[in-house]
Amino acid sequence: MTSLERVSSFIKSYIKDDEGILGEIYSDAISNGVPIMRPETKEFIKTQLLLKKPISILEIGTAVGYSSLYFSQYISLEAHITTIELDEERADIACANIKRMKKDNQITVIRGDAYEVLGKLESDAYDFVFVDAAKGQYINYLEDVLRVTKKDGLIISDNILQDGEILESHFLVEKRNRTIHDRMRQYVYALFNDERLESTVLSVGDGIGVSIKK
Secondary structure: HHHHHHHHHHOOOOOOOOOOOHHHHHHHHOOOOOEEEEEEEHHHHHHHHHOOOOOEEEEEEEOOOOOHHHOOOOOOOOOOEEEOOOOOHHHHHHHHHHHHOOOOEEEEEOOOOHHHHHHHHHOOOOOEEEEOOHHHHHHHHHHHHHHHHEEEEEEEEOOOOOOOOHHOOOOOOOOOHHHHHHHHHHHHHHHHOOOEEEEEEOOOOOEEEEEEEO
């Protein structure tokens, strides 16, 4: 175990497990191989929600609804979460989970391709955006994500280090992963170089991009 892995393990030992229905949703997702936020990631986002106190939240990539339900614990009752999911089966499960936790008045699931849905959303509508969908599409989402985010809004992009693969040369990455690898590198470059953003990347979980729209 490397020193970084030891640090990660030490930090995770202090993170409390979810309780009740949310804990069940988390366990089911892990058992069924559904991509879900890592413990360190959700702890980091919790602090950002408490600091930012957003009223209008957009999530790209609902999966089974775990992250939206987790977020809902740390926002005001007046706040609303809109979340986008392409996979119909996962969207069905997410809606059932949201109803099960009696959060259907606070969380809205939009079914469809995020790229198409984003294009139809109102400009300057969200003060907190969480990007956690198909990694090869992040760069394609960026223009509309910027358009729908309010001035001083926070954009968090998850899993951008791809378990360290992003550090590798294009030719050292497996052929099937090269497109995603190259597009994610483009995305990270854009976060740091787009004049509309102030960004940093943190090695939390599998890497988090934290950006503020200027």
